[in-house]
Amino acid sequence: KQEVTQIPAALSVPEGENLVLNCSFTDSAIYNLQWFRQDPGKGLTSLLLIQSSQREQTSGRLNASLDKSSGRSTLYIAASQPGDSATYLCAVADSSYKLIFGSGTRLLVRP
Amino acid sequence: GAGVSQSPSNKVTEKGKDVELRCDPISGHTALYWYRQRLGQGLEFLIYFQGNSAPDKSGLPSDRFSAERTGESVSTLTIQRTQQEDSAVYLCASSFGNSGANVLTFGAGSRLTVL
Numbered sequence: 001k002q003e004v005t006q007i008p009a010a011l012s013v014p015e016g017e018n019l020v021l022n023c024s025f026t027d028s029a030i031y032n033l034q035w036f037r038q039d040p041g042k043g044l045t046s047l048l049l050i051q052s053s054q055r056e057q058t059s060g061r062l063n064a065s066l067d068k069s070s071g072r073s074t075l076y077i078a079a080s081q082p083g084d085s086a087t088y089l090c091a092v093a094d095s096s097y098k099l100i101f102g103s104g105t106r107l108l109v110r111p
Numbered sequence: 112g113a114g115v116s117q118s119p120s121n122k123v124t125e126k127g128k129d130v131e132l133r134c135d136p137i138s139g140h141t142a143l144y145w146y147r148q149r150l151g152q153g154l155e156f157l158i159y160f161q162g163n164s165a166p167d168k169s170g171l172p173s174d175r176f177s178a179e180r181t182g183e184s185v186s187t188l189t190i191q192r193t194q195q196e197d198s199a200v201y202l203c204a205s206s207f208g209n210s211g212a213n214v215l216t217f218g219a220g221s222r223l224t225v226l
Contacts, residue, residue: 004153034214043115043202043217044154089153097142098167099215101153 002027002094006102013080014110021075021105023090028068031093035064035075038087038104047088048075080109113137115218117203123224124193132188132221136205143186144204144215145170145178154202160186193225 003026013019023033032051036044048057048064050073056065063076077084087106091099116135124130136143142161146154156170160180171177175194180186190197200222204215 036217041219043219044204044215046214046216049214091154097144097159097161098156099144099146099154100156101146103151103153 002030002092002100004090004092004100004102006088006090006105008105009103010106010108012108012110015080015082017080017109018076018078019080019107021077021088021090021107023073023075023102025071025073025092025100027094028071029094030068031096033064033066033073034091034093034099035062035073036089036091038089044089077107080107082109082111085109115203115205115216117201117218117221119221120219121222121224123226125226126195127192129189129191130193130223132190132201132203132223134186134188134203134205134218136184136186136203137216139183140205140207140216141183142206142208142213143180144206145186145188146202146204147172148200148202148220150199157188157201190223193223195225198223198225 005024007022034049035047050057050066061078087104089104091101118133145157148154159167163180175191178188200220202220204217206213206215
């Protein structure tokens with residue numbers, strides 16, 4: 001059974017810092033891995049999708065890597081801003097349609 | 112529509128009552144998903160629709176839960192005889208195809224509180 005773990009559960013950093021969020025999964029047979037952002041009272045916003053054949057994806061200040069063999073992904077946020085404060089969720093697609101989510105990392109970027 | 116719309120946004124009900132949660136997916140999205148998020152936890156898969164058929168209902172927690180979809184449009188998640196452990200945010204998402212290659216767009220969710 002696929003399990004997804006995110007570390008740390010919460011993180012507080014001063015504005016401007018570069019930071020890394022970690023995600024690990026137990027079964028390397030995945031279709032893709034996705035990172036989402038969740039703001040209070042709102043739905044999830046898709047940030048990056050990495051197909052199983054890819055190693056990384058970049059969007060603006062965000063970079064996500066995928067190492068299937070070790071069951072790990074990282075989300076790198078450069079030059080963090082207070083507007084980046086949110087919960088970041090990692091999810092792996094263990095079939096063509098089902099996502100298995102981690103519990104998320106709550107990020108606070110202090111001005 | 113421009114996004115995935117869910118209603119009601121908040122629902123408070125008494126234990127034992129039935130509730131219906133509605134999801135309007137993005138027009139043209141053939142795939143629709145329901146997930147549940149309990150407080151402080153990640154999302155749990157409930158059910159997946161491709162068109163109006165549900166190839167995978169394995170995530171529905173019990174026979175009190177059911178869902179249907181009309182064509183490639185609106186979906187309704189029904190919870191009968193609600194229990195306190197049903198309290199959660201119920202999130203709906205849609206995509207052009209399945210999530211193997213396509214980005215999911217989520218609605219804002221329906222927060223259910225069972226007293």
